Amino acid sequence: MLTRRGFLQFVVGGALGAVFSPLPWRIADELVLFSQRWTPQGAPGDESWCYSICQLCPGGCGLKVRKISERVVQVEANPLSPINRGVCPLGAASVQYLYGDKRRIKKPLKRTGKRGEGKWQEIEWAEALNLLTSKLNDLKGSGATEGLLCIDGSVSKVMSGLLKKFCYAYGTSNYFHVNADVGASIAIKEMQDFNGCVGFDLENADYVLSFGSQLLEGWGAPGNLQALYNYWFENPLKPKVKVVQIEPRMSDTAAKASEWLPNLPGTEALVALGLAWVILKEGKYNPRFTGDADFERFKRAVLEGFNPDKLEEKTGLCKDDFIRVAREFCNAKHPIAVWGRGKGFNSTGAFEVLAIHSLNALVGNINRKGGTAFFKDVVDEVWPEISTRQPRDLGKFIESVGAKKVYAEIALVCEANPAYKYPVSFGNALQNVPFVVTFTPFMNDTALVSDLVLPTPFYMEKWEAITTPRGFSYPVFGLSCPVCKSSYGVKHPGDVVLAVSKTLGLKGLPWDNYRNLLQYLVEKIWSKGKGCLLKGNKKVALPSSPRQMWSELTTCVWANPEAVSGGIKKFDFAPSVFAEGIKRPVWSVEGKSEDYPFTLIPCEYLILPQDLGAAPFLVKQLPDTVLKGSDLCVEVHPETASQCGVKNGELALLQTPLGQARVRVFCNECIRPGIIGIPVGLGHKGYDEYLAGKGINAYTILGYNEEATGVASYVMNKANLVKI
Numbered sequence: 001m002l003t004r005r006g007f008l009q010f011v012v013g014g015a016l017g018a019v020f021s022p023l024p025w026r027i028a029d030e031l032v033l034f035s036q037r038w039t040p041q042g043a044p045g046d047e048s049w050c051y052s053i054c055q056l057c058p059g060g061c062g063l064k065v066r067k068i069s070e071r072v073v074q075v076e077a078n079p080l081s082p083i084n085r086g087v088c089p090l091g092a093a094s095v096q097y098l099y100g101d102k103r104r105i106k107k108p109l110k111r112t113g114k115r116g117e118g119k120w121q122e123i124e125w126a127e128a129l130n131l132l133t134s135k136l137n138d139l140k141g142s143g144a145t146e147g148l149l150c151i152d153g154s155v156s157k158v159m160s161g162l163l164k165k166f167c168y169a170y171g172t173s174n175y176f177h178v179n180a181d182v183g184a185s186i187a188i189k190e191m192q193d194f195n196g197c198v199g200f201d202l203e204n205a206d207y208v209l210s211f212g213s214q215l216l217e218g219w220g221a222p223g224n225l226q227a228l229y230n231y232w233f234e235n236p237l238k239p240k241v242k243v244v245q246i247e248p249r250m251s252d253t254a255a256k257a258s259e260w261l262p263n264l265p266g267t268e269a270l271v272a273l274g275l276a277w278v279i280l281k282e283g284k285y286n287p288r289f290t291g292d293a294d295f296e297r298f299k300r301a302v303l304e305g306f307n308p309d310k311l312e313e314k315t316g317l318c319k320d321d322f323i324r325v326a327r328e329f330c331n332a333k334h335p336i337a338v339w340g341r342g343k344g345f346n347s348t349g350a351f352e353v354l355a356i357h358s359l360n361a362l363v364g365n366i367n368r369k370g371g372t373a374f375f376k377d378v379v380d381e382v383w384p385e386i387s388t389r390q391p392r393d394l395g396k397f398i399e400s401v402g403a404k405k406v407y408a409e410i411a412l413v414c415e416a417n418p419a420y421k422y423p424v425s426f427g428n429a430l431q432n433v434p435f436v437v438t439f440t441p442f443m444n445d446t447a448l449v450s451d452l453v454l455p456t457p458f459y460m461e462k463w464e465a466i467t468t469p470r471g472f473s474y475p476v477f478g479l480s481c482p483v484c485k486s487s488y489g490v491k492h493p494g495d496v497v498l499a500v501s502k503t504l505g506l507k508g509l510p511w512d513n514y515r516n517l518l519q520y521l522v523e524k525i526w527s528k529g530k531g532c533l534l535k536g537n538k539k540v541a542l543p544s545s546p547r548q549m550w551s552e553l554t555t556c557v558w559a560n561p562e563a564v565s566g567g568i569k570k571f572d573f574a575p576s577v578f579a580e581g582i583k584r585p586v587w588s589v590e591g592k593s594e595d596y597p598f599t600l601i602p603c604e605y606l607i608l609p610q611d612l613g614a615a616p617f618l619v620k621q622l623p624d625t626v627l628k629g630s631d632l633c634v635e636v637h638p639e640t641a642s643q644c645g646v647k648n649g650e651l652a653l654l655q656t657p658l659g660q661a662r663v664r665v666f667c668n669e670c671i672r673p674g675i676i677g678i679p680v681g682l683g684h685k686g687y688d689e690y691l692a693g694k695g696i697n698a699y700t701i702l703g704y705n706e707e708a709t710g711v712a713s714y715v716m717n718k719a720n721l722v723k724i
């Protein structure tokens with residue numbers, strides 16, 4: 001058995017590159033077995049297997065589902081899926097989510113008591129649809145259609161596209177996706193005048209510079225990255241790729257990387273520009289994007305302001321590391337720099353992305369093998385009428401609603417949990433939004449404070465299209481069909497949106513139901529004649545009819561690995577965000593440094609999803625260094641603990657300019673002194689007794705703005721720790 005001491009030796013060894021093993025995924029495998037046995041089994045019956053696609057994160061893992069009679073009892077990886085080779089613990093918990101009777105919503109619910117009081121009346125769907133339609137009709141009749149706010153958390157771009165079309169037809173521009181990376185989209189628009197999918201061809205990279213992206217803990221398409229890590233490091237002494245992890249705390253990803261550079265939090269942009277300084281100074285850049293006046297401006301600014309000599313104190317990294325890593329990066333054949341801290345669900349600052357992506361441009365590795373990939377998703381290609389507006393900042397918009405600077409009469413929340421992700425601002429906004437409707441399979445934090453809750457099917461109970469997984473380097477499209485009948489009174493949110501559109505007489509939404517819309521899109525993809533079917537690693541030509549294509553797509557996926565073309569229209573090294581960013585400190589937060597001498601950062605774990613509450617067995621698996629009883633534990637270096645006068649395991653008050661919380665202290669040498677790590681994914685109010693009230697919601701006290709752009713992110717704050 002691996003002892004704690006052994007574990008520390010193991011991770012340190014991992015950091016030194018001497019030992020490598022995908023430990024988190026091995027633990028994950030054990031959890032998978034555990035979860036499948038944990039779930040109560042049904043009565044004996046005939047065994048059958050069918051295919052599905054997991055939708056618990058945007059990873060798009062293909063599944064094989066085992067059933068006994070009509071009851072789902074187990075999930076495994078679909079061997080025909082090109083995306084994943086295994087199933088993560090969250091995916092394995094699908095069976096618990098599906099049959100989680102205490103958290104599933106059985107019928108539409110109408111609020112009867114005060115908001116959040118938990119008093120509901122179960123109503124029939126006809127009444128629920130009537131209520132929703134009449135509210136929307138009244139608002140439309142008043143001419144104030146911008147008063148409709150749509151908050152989307154759908155994993156499928158088809159469902160998101162339908163909601164965007166609905167908003168457009170209704171007359172509101174207030175559509176937001178909870179996981180939109182606003183900062184990255186500003187940066188990419190400015191640098192490349194591009195608005196579409198950004199992928200990372202990690203499969204073909206040989207040097208990965210990760211700026212805090214937790215590649216093994218839920219970033220990108222986790223099922224795909226698990227397979228990739230095994231491939232990269234199958235021979236630990238001769239890895240196929242060098243992974244350099246830049247982050248202040250030794251996450252599992254940092255522990256398994258070839259090298260860990262523990263920078264100070266929030267200095268990712270400075271680290272990237274310090275590396276750029278070395279590349280520019282030594283003239284090692286690729287001529288592909290360089291040579292024009294804009295590049296010369298960038299070069300001048302970087303050489304003037306980002307000498308690693310001056311960055312040592314600011315970033316916590318030493319000059320020699322800057323020089324060595326920069327040289328290795330530009331000498332590699334297929335180097336890639338990756339952004340999106342943690343699991344990548346929080347917006348990255350635009351200046352930060354700009355600084356990191358300039359490294360990809362300096363080595364010329366954009367739209368090339370092993371580099372960053374820019375392409376249009378297939379849904380946008382075949383359904384071009386979907387608005388291609390850049391994503392906007394939901395956090396800021398909700399704040400404005402709370403401050404009565406903008407008006408929202410109806411909030412339509414679809415498969416999202418903004419009351420968890422934006423606990424303070426959403427709470428304030430609620431006071432000014434008279435009618436909140438939530439589409440969700442579970443009684444989550446947002447459903448609790450809604451006026452109408454509409455139960456939706458769990459992914460195993462519905463038709464859905466799975467589009468390009470997050471961070472994937474080419475477009476993908478697959479179908480997930482229902483594998484079992486729901487025992488609850490649920491309706492597909494797509495069917496509800498289409499039915500409501502029809503009653504309101506909205507134009508441009510002609511489909512009778514969501515399945516018809518999927519059929520329409522499959523026909524369009526087939527008729528374009530591009531791409532192929534991917535069955536595992538095998539490329540297969542498109543079938544001879546759309547009907548056949550529909551049936552094939554329920555077991556494998558359509559893909560177009562050639563979608564990324566070599567040429568890009570433009571590349572600006574020094575657009576306005578860069579010019580602004582270099583003038584100021586990177587990030588800003590209220591509060592004096594004397595009052596808050598430490599920096600708070602989130603700790604993200606593979607087994608702890610964020611706004612989707614963890615399944616009961618996942619909560620059970622949390623070590624008591626994360627959750628002890630109902631107390632949340634924060635991670636600090638022993639030096640920091642002694643500076644605050646607290647000991648390992650003691651209670652303390654964690655204070656930030658946004659609020660305070662009672663926490664337990666977990667001393668760990670694998671975090672930089674002066675940093676406090678807070679686990680994300682606990683502190684839910686909704687769900688069931690296995691989760692509600694356990695720990696605290698880190699988002700109540702995390703949060704900062706990027707100075708140059710004002711982009712809000714939730715990956716840092718100033719903090720203090722006080723002995724109780």
Ligand code: SF4
Nearest residue numbers: 054057059061088091
């Ligand atoms: S990585 Fe995401 S999509 Fe894959 S099994 Fe896990 S939760 Fe499901």
